[in-house]
Amino acid sequence: MTPFDPVLDALDAHHPVRARVRAALAELVLPHADEWERARRIPEQGWRALGDAGLLGMPLSGDGFTDSAILLEELGRTGYAGIRAGVAVHAFMAAHYLDRFGTPEQRAELLADVRAGTRVAALALSEPDAGTDLAAITTRAEPDGSGGYRLTGHKAHVANGSQAGFYVCLARLRTVAARPRSLAGCGFLLVDADAPGVRATPEPMLGWHSADVCEVTFDAVPVPADRVLGNPARTLTYLVESLDFERLAAGLLAAGGAAHCLDLLDGFVRGHHVGGAPLSANQVVRHTTADLAAELDLVRSYAHLAALRHARGRLDTRTASTLKLRATELAANAARACLQYHGARGYREGSAVARVHRDAAAGTITAGANELLRDLVFDTAAPS
Ligand SMILES: Cc1cc2nc3c(=O)[nH]c(=O)nc-3n(C[C@H](O)[C@H](O)[C@H](O)COP(=O)(O)OP(=O)(O)OC[C@H]3O[C@@H](n4cnc5c(N)ncnc54)[C@H](O)[C@@H]3O)c2cc1C
Structure with a gap:
């Protein structure tokens, strides 16, 4: 039997954790997502349902983090960056501070509520x-x-x-x-x-x-x-470690967001006809789509490597910064191409393409503006 490989198997669309998480998000998030967008928040019952499904208490470190990486990617794949951000800040970015630096009493009291979705x-x-x-x-x-x-x-x-x-x-x-x-x-x-x-x-x-x-x-x-x-x-040490973790999470979310966007783009250019031929009959459209798809394959592989590094306690600033930088810029480029090739129908208020486009713009600013991340990449050595 082939041994389990956390990097290769995490890429597999049929990985059992991916299938479970995707099904849970399809049931608990997608039917309500437009309503939550309008309300500009995830409602109390939404948090509780996610908590009951075990999605707010996935591992923040150790080998189990590769499962969390799948959740973060799949949250991105929902195509709702507001929801993915709310959940990730709650269950990963803020929770990480408590988990790593909190006293046993603080962890027992607050992390239990975070996992249940009863205290945001x-x-x-x-x-x-x-x-x-x-x-x-x-x-x-x-x-x-x-x-x-x-x-x-x-x-x-x-x-x-x-x-x-x-x-x-x-x-x-x-x-x-x-x-x-x-x-x-x-x-x-x-x-x-x-x-x-x-x-x-x-x-x-x-x-x-x-x-x-x-x-x-x-x-x-x-x-x-x-x-x-x-x-x-030790505040500076806490902050550096936590920002690296935040950028890892943001990179995984953005990789999922870019994958969602490419699904929209690929389906559209193959199915939409202009002048009697599918859009993808134009080389420029095929090549733009292919370049984005190739970049996504690279970013996803790097995202899984970064997740594995974190799981082994070896995440570093260079890796986290590179991932967040490349994944969010890919998401923004994919969103721009997606909007362009959808024409006016993608520019319609309320369309999935318009949402992806305006959501992707925040990715290059939050969790460290990408210019800062370029400085960090410039200033740090690649891990050997
Ligand atoms: C949707 C959203 C959600 C957020 N959620 C949170 C949250 O939950 N908690 C929280 O604490 N913060 C949050 N933030 C804030 C986020 O962390 C900051 O926006 C980010 O750190 C950048 O800071 P700033 O917006 O003040 O931009 P500034 O620091 O004022 O920078 C402005 C711009 O200058 C450019 N710039 C910055 N540094 C350099 C440089 N070295 N070289 C060249 N150009 C540079 C960048 O383009 C940058 O966008 C959120 C932001 C957004 C947009």
């Missing part, structure tokens, strides 16, 4: 004047005298913002030696969304409609000592 997680790092440059954050936490803090500041572009049960928040802690315009002196706090002084205001975006993106204001919010996450002296 959000990540509050960015601010109106601090996105790429997180060292410029001004949200500050004043000691309250009992080991806890009072948190004051303004966070921007927070996915799952209005329905979050808690935020993983980056802030300047006034108890730690600080250096101006540096992450020294910053730390992570777990902020309960129902604490006094928390206010979330929707920040409607061009795309990613179901992602519930919000501005979140903290006005002297009490944060008890047991809600400090990890050791603030």
Whole structure:
């Protein structure tokens, strides 16, 4: 019998985890997706259904992460980037901070609810004047005298913002030696969304409609000592590791998004006739489609390699940055070709092609703008 190969088998469309996840998303997400887009959020029962199906508690590390990589790709393949972002921020990107750096008590309390879909997680790092440059954050936490803090500041572009049960928040802690315009002196706090002084205001975006993106204001919010996450002296290390993980997840989601887009494109150019012949009878159309399909094969293979590296505890900044950079740019290029070859029917408000096009534009900005990722690729050596 051929031994199980996590990289090759993960590529297989008939992999049992892929079949199970795809069927679950087809049942639990796709019938409701347009309604969630209109509501600009995943509703409570949607979160619970995903939790009941085990899709919010898949492994964040270790060998089981290859199954999670399949889920992330399949979330991308739904063609709804807002839904994929909401779920991924909740079950992967924010959950990762808790899983890696939380105390056993924090993990037991909060991760159990995240997995069940009963408490939504959000990540509050960015601010109106601090996105790429997180060292410029001004949200500050004043000691309250009992080991806890009072948190004051303004966070921007927070996915799952209005329905979050808690935020993983980056802030300047006034108890730690600080250096101006540096992450020294910053730390992570777990902020309960129902604490006094928390206010979330929707920040409607061009795309990613179901992602519930919000501005979140903290006005002297009490944060008890047991809600400090990890050791603030290690904030930079936590952030680098977590951003690498976030970029791995974003790359897998975007690879799935690009695959969905190519399915739309390929089906259309073969079936749509102009001047009595299918569009694909034109060499330029065939070659554009083939170039995108070939690039997708390469990006998917690299995505699976990156997932495997993470599963083995060997994900590095160069690999995560390269994947996120290439996968999101492929998704944007595929969306542009898809719109062009669909003609006016793809430009119709509410069409799947229009949604893919506006959603893909966010991929090259979020989880680290792609210019920053190019700098990181330039500055780091390829893993040997
Ligand atoms: C849909 C969406 C969802 C988001 N969700 C979250 C979330 O849940 N939590 C959260 O904390 N944040 C979230 N963000 C914020 C996201 O992380 C930031 O948008 C991103 O880090 C870029 O920061 P910025 O938008 O402030 O752009 P800036 O840092 O102001 O940069 C503006 C632009 O300048 C260019 N640029 C930046 N650096 C360089 C460089 N070195 N060289 C050349 N050009 C450069 C890039 O093109 C960039 O887009 C979200 C954003 C979007 C759009």
